[in-house]
Structures are given as C-alpha cells and as structure tokens.
Amino acid sequence: xxxxxEITIHDIAKKLxxxxxxxxxxxKDNPLISEATRQKIKKAAIEMGYRPNVMAANxxxxxxxxxxxxxxxxxxxxxxxxxxGIEDVAYKQGFAVTISQSNDNxxxxxTIAHTLFANRVDGLILSIGMETxxxxxxxxxxxxxIPLVFFDRIVDEIPAHKIVVDDFGGAYRATQHLIEQGRxxxxxxxxPLNLQIYAxxxxxxxxxxxxxxxxxxxxxxLHNSLTREDxxxxxxxxxxxxxxxDAIFCANDTTALSAIIHLNEKGIKVxxxxxxxxxxxxxxxxxxxxxxxxxxxxxxxMGQKAAELLIKQIGSKTKPKNYETIMMExxxxxxxxxxxx
Amino acid sequence: xxxxxEITIHDIAKKLxxxxxxxxxxxKDNPLISEATRQKIKKAAIEMGYRPNVMAANxxxxxxxxxxxxxxxxxxxxxxxxxxGIEDVAYKQGFAVTISQSNDNxxxxxTIAHTLFANRVDGLILSIGMETxxxxxxxxxxxxxIPLVFFDRIVDEIPAHKIVVDDFGGAYRATQHLIEQGRxxxxxxxxPLNLQIYAxxxxxxxxxxxxxxxxxxxxxxLHNSLTREDxxxxxxxxxxxxxxxDAIFCANDTTALSAIIHLNEKGIKVxxxxxxxxxxxxxxxxxxxxxxxxxxxxxxxMGQKAAELLIKQIGSKTKPKNYETIMMExxxxxxxxxxxx
DNA sequence: TTAATCAATGCAATCGATTGCATTTCTGTT
DNA sequence: AACAGAAATGCAATCGATTGCATTGATTAA
Numbered sequence: 001x002x003x004x005x006e007i008t009i010h011d012i013a014k015k016l017x018x019x020x021x022x023x024x025x026x027x028k029d030n031p032l033i034s035e036a037t038r039q040k041i042k043k044a045a046i047e048m049g050y051r052p053n054v055m056a057a058n059x060x061x062x063x064x065x066x067x068x069x070x071x072x073x074x075x076x077x078x079x080x081x082x083x084x085g086i087e088d089v090a091y092k093q094g095f096a097v098t099i100s101q102s103n104d105n106x107x108x109x110x111t112i113a114h115t116l117f118a119n120r121v122d123g124l125i126l127s128i129g130m131e132t133x134x135x136x137x138x139x140x141x142x143x144x145x146i147p148l149v150f151f152d153r154i155v156d157e158i159p160a161h162k163i164v165v166d167d168f169g170g171a172y173r174a175t176q177h178l179i180e181q182g183r184x185x186x187x188x189x190x191x192p193l194n195l196q197i198y199a200x201x202x203x204x205x206x207x208x209x210x211x212x213x214x215x216x217x218x219x220x221x222l223h224n225s226l227t228r229e230d231x232x233x234x235x236x237x238x239x240x241x242x243x244x245x246d247a248i249f250c251a252n253d254t255t256a257l258s259a260i261i262h263l264n265e266k267g268i269k270v271x272x273x274x275x276x277x278x279x280x281x282x283x284x285x286x287x288x289x290x291x292x293x294x295x296x297x298x299x300x301x302m303g304q305k306a307a308e309l310l311i312k313q314i315g316s317k318t319k320p321k322n323y324e325t326i327m328m329e330x331x332x333x334x335x336x337x338x339x340x341x
Numbered sequence: 342x343x344x345x346x347e348i349t350i351h352d353i354a355k356k357l358x359x360x361x362x363x364x365x366x367x368x369k370d371n372p373l374i375s376e377a378t379r380q381k382i383k384k385a386a387i388e389m390g391y392r393p394n395v396m397a398a399n400x401x402x403x404x405x406x407x408x409x410x411x412x413x414x415x416x417x418x419x420x421x422x423x424x425x426g427i428e429d430v431a432y433k434q435g436f437a438v439t440i441s442q443s444n445d446n447x448x449x450x451x452t453i454a455h456t457l458f459a460n461r462v463d464g465l466i467l468s469i470g471m472e473t474x475x476x477x478x479x480x481x482x483x484x485x486x487i488p489l490v491f492f493d494r495i496v497d498e499i500p501a502h503k504i505v506v507d508d509f510g511g512a513y514r515a516t517q518h519l520i521e522q523g524r525x526x527x528x529x530x531x532x533p534l535n536l537q538i539y540a541x542x543x544x545x546x547x548x549x550x551x552x553x554x555x556x557x558x559x560x561x562x563l564h565n566s567l568t569r570e571d572x573x574x575x576x577x578x579x580x581x582x583x584x585x586x587d588a589i590f591c592a593n594d595t596t597a598l599s600a601i602i603h604l605n606e607k608g609i610k611v612x613x614x615x616x617x618x619x620x621x622x623x624x625x626x627x628x629x630x631x632x633x634x635x636x637x638x639x640x641x642x643m644g645q646k647a648a649e650l651l652i653k654q655i656g657s658k659t660k661p662k663n664y665e666t667i668m669m670e671x672x673x674x675x676x677x678x679x680x681x682x
Numbered sequence: 683t684t685a686a687t688c689a690a691t692g693c694a695a696t697c698g699a700t701t702g703c704a705t706t707t708c709t710g711t712t
Numbered sequence: 713a714a715c716a717g718a719a720a721t722g723c724a725a726t727c728g729a730t731t732g733c734a735t736t737g738a739t740t741a742a
C-alpha cells in the first residue's frame with residue numbers, strides 16, 4: 001500500500017555508514033553526539049523524508065506524551081472552554097491531547113476509558129457522565145498509577161486531584177439574588193443527585209432559602225437530566241403545582257431556556273411573574289429574550305489548572321502524598337430573566 | 342511508578358506452560374486454537390488482570406484502528422454534529438476516533454497533522470482552517486497513501502474523497518428567498534475566498550441576484566473571518582454605504598447574529614427595514630429575537646458518510662481509482678429575520 | 683613514550699504482540 | 713499397527729526506536 005517506503009533510523013544509518021544508535025541520539029539532540037555527525041544525520045533525515053515511528057518509541061519508553069480527555073459533550077460551551085484550557089497548557093509542554101465524548105452514556109465512557117488506557121495515555125482528565133455510578137473503568141487508571149484529574153463532575157470515591165467550581169456558593173448566590181428581588185417562592189429544577197455538582201447546587205439553593213427564613217415547597221424541587229425536553233416537562237409540572245412559584249433556580253441554562261420559552265408561549269411574564277436564573281453561562285443565555293441570568297464558571301482556567309496538575313503528576317516518579325481539590329470561584333451574571341429593567 | 346506490574350502475554354504463557362503465540366491467538370479468537378485452551382487462557386488473562394499493549398500490537402501490525410479528525414472548532418454546532426456522525430460509524434466498526442481542533446490556525450493544524458501522522462492514524466478526516474493555504478502537512482498523508490477524506494472546507498488540489506454541501510445552491514436559495522420577499526438591494530457578508538465554501542456561497546448569491554435581474558453593489562459585498570466582531574464591523578460598514586441595502590445574506594449565522602444585534606440597537610427593524618439570512622443553522626439562530634432564517638446543513642449525515650468512505654478506503658489495499666465528491670443537500674429554514682409575520 | 687582520561691560511536695538487548703513456518707499431537711483409516 | 717492428514721501448538725523473526733554498557737580513537741598528563 002505505501003508507495004514511498006517507510007524510512008527508519010536504520011536506513012539513515014546504513015546510508016551514512018554509522019550505527020542506528022548514533023542516529024537515534026543525534027535526532028534527539030543527545031550531547032554525546034558530535035556537532036558534525038548530528039548535522040549530517042539531520043540533513044540526511046530530512047532528505048530521505050524520515051518520519052519517526054512514535055509507536056515504536058512509545059513502546060520502548062513507555063510514554064506517549066499524550067493526555068486523554070473525556071467529557072460528556074464537546075459542544076457544550078463550558079466543556080469546550082475547559083478543553084481549550086487543557087490544550088493551551090498541554091501543547092506548550094509538548095503533550096498531545098486526544099478528546100473524546102461520552103454523550104453522558106456509561107457504556108461509551110467505559111469503552112473510551114479502556115481505549116485510552118490500552119493506548120497508554122500518560123494521564124487522563126475527565127468529567128463523568130450523568131449515568132456514571134460505577135467506576136471500574138476508572139479504577140483501571142488508579143490501579144496502574146496513571147495520573148487522573150477530575151474536573152467539574154468529580155468522583156469522591158477515587159483519590160485524585162479535582163478541579164471544581166463553587167457550586168454551592170454559586171447556587172446560594174443565585175438563589176439569594178432571586179430573594180433580593182423580592183421573590184418568596186423559589187422553585188428548583190435540578191440535576192441527578194448522584195452527581196456532586198447537582199447535589200451541591202441544590203444544597204446551596206436550600207441554604208439560601210432557609211437563611212432567608214423562607215419555606216421550601218418540596219413539590220417544586222424537581223430532578224431530571226437537564227435536557228431541553230426535561231426542562232419543558234419540568235416547567236409544565238411546576239406550573240401545575242398548587243402555589244405557583246414566583247422564581248425558579250435552574251441547575252443549568254438549558255432548562256432555564258426551556259422554561260423561558262414555555263412561559264413566553266403561555267404568556268407568563270419573565271421576570272415579572274416568574275424570575276429565572278440558570279447556571280453555566282452558555283453563549284445562548286445572553287441571546288434569548290429575556291436574556292438569562294446565570295452563573296459563570298471559569299472553564300478555560302479550570303482546564304489549564306487540570307492540565308498543570310496532571311502534567312506535574314506525570315512528571316513525578318512518586319504518587320502525590322495528598323490530593324488537592326481546587327475550588328474555583330463562580331460569578332453571578334444578572335440579566336433580564338431575573339431583574340426588571 | 343507502576344504498582345501492579347504490567348502483565349504480558351508471556352506472563353500468561355509462562356503461568357500456563359504454553360507459548361506466547363498460543364496466548365496471542367487465543368485472545369484474538371483465532372480458530373486454530375482449541376476451545377479448551379482458549380477458555381483456559383481467557384480465564385487466566387482476566388484473573389491476572391491482563392491488559393493488551395496496543396502500542397506493541399500496532400507496531401507489529403502497522404495499524405492503529407484509529408481515525409484522526411481535525412476540525413477548526415469543536416464547539417461549533419455544525420462541526421460537533423459531523424463529529425458525532427463520524428463517531429457513530431467509526432465505533433460500530435471498531436475504530437477509535439481522536440478529535441483535535443485547529444482553531445483556524447495553520448500552525449496548530451500543521452502540528453496536529455504531524456502528530457496524528459506520527460501516531461500512525463489509519464486515516465484522517467478533516468475540514469481545513471481559514472488560514473490554510475499551503476498543504477504540505479496534508480501531503481504527508483497522500484504521499485504515504487494514508488486515506489484522507491475532506492468535508493465542508495475541502496482542498497481542491499489534493500486528490501481525496503470529499504463531502505460537501507451544496508453551498509452554491511444553499512446560497513442561491515437563501516438569496517432568492519430574500520428577493521421573493523420583495524427585496525431589491527441585497528448585501529453580502531462573506532468569508533475568505535480561499536475557502537471554496539465561501540467562494541461558492543458568494544457565487545450562489547451573485548447568480549441569484551443576476552437571475553432576478555437585480556444589480557449588485559460591489560461595496561456591499563464584504564469579506565472577513567466571520568467572527569462575531571467581524572460581523573459587527575461589517576454591518577457598520579454596510580450601514581455607512583450610500584444606498585442602504587434592504588437585505589443581507591450572511592455566510593454564517595455568527596455574522597447574521599452580529600448584524601441583528603447591532604441593528605436592534607440602532608433601532609433599525611429586522612426584517613422590516615433589513616431582512617437577514619444566515620448559514621449553518623447554529624442552535625442560537627432560533628433563539629435570538631428575531632430568530633434567524635438560515636441554511637441547514639446535514640452535519641451528522643456528512644460525518645457518517647465521511648467515516649464510511651474513509652473506512653472503506655482503509656480496508657482496501659489499493660488506492661481508489663477515482664475520488665468521489667459527494668454533495669449533500671441543504672435546506673432553507675425561514676424564520677423571523679427574513680419574513681414578516 | 684605510555685598510561686590515563688575523555689569524547690564519540692557501536693553492539694545488542696529490550697519494549698510486547700504478531701505471524702509464517704515448523705513441529706508435535708490427534709484422529710481416523712486400512 | 714502404521715500412516716496420512718488434520719488439528720493444535722511452538723519457534724523465532726519482526727515491527728522501529730531506545731539505551732546500558734562496551735569499544736574505539738583522540739587527547740592529555742606524566
């Protein structure tokens with residue numbers, strides 16, 4: 001199949017009447033090799049169209065200089081920001097990054113993890129899917145001491161560095177903001193509680209309500225997978241409850257969007273009748289009418305931090321004695337869905 | 342560093358007092374191996390926690406079962422749809438997919454291409470970046486007969502299968518639609534002409550105008566990189582021209598969005614004063630007010646098709662005698678930015 | 683001049699799985 | 713019991729780069 005034959009260091013060696021070891025060293029700028037031969041070898045390598053076979057090198061060195069990244073969905077703004085942050089740091093340090101998406105599907109997540117493991121990535125950065133409640137596919141990595149860094153959707157049970165945002169604080173702040181707008185009955189559309197982030201967002205919401213001396217209506221706290229459709233079902237359900245709320249804190253922007261669209265259609269005014277705050281600052285949140293108040297997460301910086309921690313760990317021979325959990329600050333962005341002009 | 346030692350087929354072989362070749366064959370379900378030994382070996386493999394070293398196998402077989410994908414930006418809806426389509430087909434056929442983004446930056450695109458090449462991906466699917474005008478990094482692949490499939494932003498000079506949408510037709514249809522709304526002066530915000538897609542969109546636009554017997558105002562055809570900012574500059578420039586247009590065909594939704602937001606701010610009514618059509622059907626296009634009329638591209642299907650063609654090519658020993666260019670249909674979606682209610 | 687030192691290069695094993703070919707072990711037939 | 717043929721297994725080379733150790737040649741010190 002190959003028309004141009006593969007050129008190996010042996011071919012270069014033969015042509016120059018030297019040994020393959022010398023070629024290998026010269027190409028790696030090993031100082032043992034004299035300047036003259038180095039030049040000669042590099043010149044020949046270029047002329048002959050030499051392309052190193054990374055697989056062979058990796059096999060020998062047991063390193064791939066590759067970082068695996070698994071996210072639920074690559075086209076969520078938050079996740080793609082994190083990926084950009086990871087790439088930013090990784091490329092500068094000479095690591096390649098291979099990105100995969102689990103589609104929030106446990107089976108696919110597991111397949112990907114096994115593939116990355118089998119390909120011997122030097123480390124893994126991931127945010128688990130919504131379905132993920134068993135972690136065998138991740139233990140693979142910890143058992144073999146392959147560095148692992150979680151971000152956002154982390155797993156408590158597995159010791160590793162973790163980068164999270166202050167979900168509790170963000171949710172607290174969001175809810176408090178609604179209360180400051182004079183709202184007394186704040187509902188909540190939340191995510192699956194097996195994911196810590198959603199548990200924390202709900203906790204922050206609850207704390208803000210009780211700190212304000214208000215009542216929680218348990219019928220108006222819903223849990224689902226936070227898709228567009230889930231959001232629609234949730235808002236419908238909420239509207240059917242006895243005491244209609246005057247505000248909703250949504251655990252993501254997608255459900256906030258569903259709610260707004262449905263309320264618009266029903267002629268229920270946002271924010272006058274029902275004020276809404278979302279979470280994540282998806283790009284669309286500023287484009288809808290009314291624009292969505294939301295919590296901004298520093299995705300790019302999280303990615304950078306994750307990559308830094310991972311690469312540091314890859315570089316060190318020993319297991320870190322203690323694992324850090326880094327919590328990044330969030331920011332409340334007030335837009336029209338929660339505040340009257 | 343590794344606590345659990347790596348288990349190889351040799352370890353299994355030693356333990357069972359058989360040869361490594363038998364182990365290798367058994368694990369690959371080679372029919373040469375008797376059912377009994379196969380069972381025994383698989384059992385031992387699991388017990389001992391064997392994990393195949395893909396690098397070693399790849400080195401030997403010269404295949405990686407991996408497809409590389411390079412796109413300009415992973416968080417564009419169109420591109421992520423294509424990626425999902427690729428994954429859909431690839432995973433079913435046992436291929437891993439590694440995704441990279443060039444950020445429309447030639448240098449990064451080149452680095453990625455070299456990395457993928459060095460890692461011996463079995464094939465490459467890509468859509469080139471806006472800056473890409475030299476193709477040395479892609480010739481790498483064609484020279485070594487590594488299958489290559491382009492989609493959307495293709496390169497004419499390189500022989501390969503290509504999947505495109507009917508940009509000309511889509512643009513023609515979009516412009517025609519504006520004309521059907523009674524518009525006589527249609528401006529165009531276009532992309533860099535070194536990319537065929539933008540050249541074709543412009544051509545379609547021009548054809549529609551001339552077919553309708555209307556005049557083109559060359560001052561009102563602008564070219565830029567189609568970012569949010571570029572769009573803003575473009576609309577400002579257009580508004581300054583002598584004869585203000587009554588419609589704009591934008592080569593993507595992002596610039597359509599910029600235009601709409603700016604016009605909203607200026608109090609110029611969309612679509613009454615200026616009607617707008619975009620391209621790509623980004624998710625936000627239905628969310629803005631007014632919602633953006635646009636051209637929908639079948640991203641998922643394009644990805645599927647690209648993966649199919651690529652995998653077929655990977656499987657065959659010989660170079661295809663002729664390369665296909667598959668053109669997929671687009672669909673005009675009429676929303677409020679171009680049609681009064 | 684000789685031994686000691688250093689710089690430059692080469693040898694050969696190694697990483698782990700695969701596979702063409704050789705060899706052993708069975709099975710059935712006469 | 714002997715043998716052909718099939719079935720199962722083993723041997724050893726191979727993929728291409730890396731690297732510890734040995735060797736060569738050159739330089740310096742004594």
